[in-house]
Amino acid sequence: MNFPATLQLENGIKLNGIGHGAKKVGVGEVVFNTAITGYQEILTDPSYDGQIITFTYPHIGNTGINAEDNESATISARGLIVKNFCEQPSNWRADRTLNDFLLQQNVICISDIDTRYLTKLLRDEGCKIGAIYPSKEINDEEASFEIKKFGKIEDHNLIENVAVKKSYTYAKASNSPKVIALDFGVKENILRILKNKGAEIIVVPSTTSAKDIQKLSPDGIFLSNGPGDPNVLPDVVSQIKEMMDLNLPIFGICLGHQLMSLAYGLSITKMPFGHHGANHPVHDLKNNVVYxxxxxxxxxxANIANKSDLNVTHISLFDNSIQGIEHLEQPFYSIQCHPEASPGPREFENMFDRFFEEMNAKKK
Incomplete structure (x- = not known):
């Protein structure tokens, strides 16, 4: 059953709409995503833990939910904001509605919101902490208290919510590179691509030490995507520094890229409203190709000034922010965007090939 709902932002703005899914309070950092398709993959991406997603595309839920497209077992987003919520999907792969999925996962959604207004506000003023709540059960003062209690996204170690606590083998293979994947909230399609390219994959907790990784005799180390601010993970950064002394290929994506950068001694800064979408142009500076x-x-x-052993390999054509870094003397490289897509274009998947080339070269 639908219900009256309200979105309240930390600056006091309140927008009334229609609630769907769980009748509860959802609190987090409100961001906007410009992707036209792939809402299921977005909702189940662990990198969205601690955030409420505003979809700029007006129709969400049209293709329902299926059993194959999840990027993790749960919805990581704390809530979602849409213009039009589809309750009767039409797609041959769908096995349930988005509303059913939200109820199963205990997540709230608000629809009939002016998402164009909200997106412009977030773009102009930056991300805001907000709360979605059933307005007949929760009053505005209670919601305001929850917003203040949440604080800032920088106050939270979010990988504790999404990373595995015990190691497990994702894929077995003989005479193939063995990859140790540090899980900060890894997406399913990343592991799937590594497996399809022939790797043996052992997924380990984010707290795994370099010494314990060395005992597994890997051919390469992968640092996964994940949620939140990397600056709140100094212990992880210290371990990555030690991993860099193992003389193994290291490849990082998204949060993994940022953690590697901190290990190099670089600075990570908060963006005004971030990058969330599936159509972001990135310039490959080495090959002069745009993806x-x-x-x-x-x-x-922030930058790589005074780091003569590092090279910027990719930049965003939206804002010139750094998208890729390589070490000039060691087999370390990382990328900010998501070459595994899910959702989005797959043309950047060749970034995984270099990782395998580096590992195979080490094995010889």
């Missing part, structure tokens, strides 16, 4: 990429981050590497 259209999927992106999801609110933090970025």
């Amino acid at each position: 259209i990429t999927s992106q999801n981050h609110n933090f970025a590497v």
Whole structure:
């Protein structure tokens, strides 16, 4: 059953709409995503933990939910904001509605919101902490208290909510590169691509030490995507520094890219409203090629000034922010955007090939 709902932002703005899914309070950092398709993959991307997603595309839920497209077992987003919420999907792959999925996952949604107004506000003023709540059960003062209690996204170690607590083998293979994947909130399609390219994959917790990784005799180390601010993870950064002494290829995506950058001694800063979408152009500076990429981050590497052993390989054509870094003397490289897509274009998937080339070269 639908219900009256309200979106309240930390600046006091309130927008009334129609609630769907769980009748509860959802609190988080409100961001906007410009992707036209792929809402299921977006909602289940662990990188969205701690955030409420505003979809700029006006119709959400049209294709329902299916059993194959989740990027993790749960919805990581704290809530979603849409213009038009479809309750009767039409798609041959769908096995349930978006509303059913939200109820199962205990997540709230608000629809009939002017998402163009909200997106412009977030673009002009930056991301806001907000709350979605059933307006007949929760009053505005109670919601305001929840917003203040949440604080800022920078106050939270969000990978504790999404990363595995115990190691597991994702894929077995013989005579193939063995990849140790540090899980900060890894997406399913990343592991799937590594598997399809022939890797043996062991997924380990984010707290795994370099010494324990070395005991597994890997051919390469992968640092996954994940939610939140990398600056709140100094212990992880210290371990990555030690991993860099193992003389193994290291490849990082998204949060993994930022953590590698901190290990290099670089600075990570908060972006005004981040990059969230599936049509972000990225310039490959080495090959002078432009890729259209999927992106999801609110933090970025500031610069690589005074680092003669590092090279910027990719930049965003939206704002010139750093999108890729390589080490000139070691087999380390990382990328800010999502070459695995899900959702989005797959043309940047060749970024995984270099990782395998580096590992195979080390094995010889």
